Amino acid sequence: MVYALDLDVRPGSGLGVFELGASLWNVLDLLRRLQHSFPQVDVKYDVESGAITPLVLYIRPHLELLFSGKTQRLHTIVLRKLRIAAGEPPVTLRYKDVILSSPEDVLKRVFVSRTFGPTYPSGDDLRSDLRYPGLWFSFVEDGVADPLKAVEDPRMQEVKRVIISQKVREGEERDALGEPIECAVMKGDIIRAVAKVHEGVALYFYPSDTPPLHIKLGETTTQDLTLDLGTPNRVHYQDDVRMTEIHGSTRVGENSESSYFYNYFQHGIDFMLSPAHVVVKIILHTNVPGSPLFQRYKRCNWEIEGKPEDDEDDTPPCKRFYERFETISHFLSPREPPPSMLLDRTDDEEALTLPNATSHLYGYDGVVLEVSESSQVLAVMLF
Structure with missing residues (x-):
């Protein structure tokens, strides 16, 4: 069945169900729930540096959604093929109460000018594109x-x-x-997570003037998490102790078999809680395209903060999620990287083929890094 699309254009804000500034995680989750309207979605990204380069969702045949490289937020929406071939979904484009384009109405330059008013062409040629604040009309296909x-x-x-x-x-x-x-769609999302080894993590939220939330290892309780972050998406009881065993130690009073996780997928964070219901581990996820956990978690824009050089240093050194493993490893320990454990999250998924299916776990004092074959840090665990 071919479903028609009815899209309202909001200059500077969005198109249809898509809002500029929305996270990749939220948009893909939305597309899953609307498969009848958007049955074919392709994800295009740079395999070697997916943690920092822009990503494009191709929603065929009409839409292209460009997401920024670092925060994975919707930057630009492109609507193509306003007139389509037989068998493809027709599209109706509206602006407020006006139909701009439909299978019966061809959108032409003269109607754009009547609807949105005069503007300067984007070039010297009178046939060039028309640009308005937050909205751009092009009269050529794919820029040619x-x-x-x-x-x-x-x-x-x-x-x-x-x-x-x-x-x-x-x-x-x-x-x-x-x-x-x-913008408004970002409200309540984490801007960045500042991880401090042996201490915990400070979470900074939108709006940017919101005071940070401090999650402290060995102090923050289950009740604290629920009050500050809400009910977790899932409570998971641990059955894989590899991430726990790699650092070769456990905290006093911690029994890994009866510990459990609070999973906050919408923030890209997991908290491991002890039988005494206290946070003992924090996992921050990078949401790298092509990795096994891609899209299970929203990207957490984390950074590892080091100790300041002196008491007057207001800008302590830090390493961010998009930096290469070798750089972060040297920051944590100037010696050679420690021995790693091999982790293949697709062991139970025989039909799944990914460019970065295998990762390595590297343990440091108070930190474990999960690293892809292309030296991208997929997750950082504090304990």
Whole structure:
């Protein structure tokens, strides 16, 4: 069955069910729930540096969603093929109460000007694209014009692509592959997680003026987590002790067989709690495309903070999730990396093939790193 799409365009804000600034984790979760409307989704990313490079969702045949490299947030929406071939889902595009385009209505330059008002073309040619704050109409397919199809009357040019991005102030320039600016859809999400070895983690939330939340190893309780972060998505009782055993020690009073996890997938964090219901381990997930746990957790923008050089140092050194394993390893210990354990999370998934199925676990004093074959740190565990 072919489902029609009815999309409202919101300049600088979004298109249909998609909001600029939304996280990749939330958007893919939304697409799973709307498979009848969006049955074919392809994920394109850089296999070697997926932790830092932009990612694109191709929702065929109409939509391309560009996500930023570091925060994995929706940066740009592209709507293509407003007029499609037989058998493909038709699309209706609206702006407020006005139908811009539909199977019966062809969107042309003259109607764009009537609806949105005058603006300067994006180039010297009168046939060039029309750009409004947060909205861009292109009259060529995929950025390549066909001179054989030139229209004598520029006003009758047919819109081929519609691009929605965040609005910028007059005179301001923004990187087309940069990070989205803070907006309402980010409220309640973690901006960054500052991990301190042997201590815990400080969580900073949107809005950016929200005071940080401190989760302390050996002190924060189950009740504290529930009050501060809400009910976890899942409570999991441990049946794989490899992450526990790699560092070769356990805390006093900790029984790994009766410990359990609070999984906060929407924050990209797991907390391991002792039988006494106190946090004893914290796992921060990077959500690297192509890894076995991709999309189970939202990306946690973590950094490991070192000790300040002196009492007056307000900017202690730190290493961030997107830095290579070798750099983070040297930061944790200047010696050679310790021996690693091999972990294949696809052992029980015979039909699953991934470019980074196998990872290595490296244990340090108070820290365990899970590292992909391409030297990307997939997760960091504090204990």
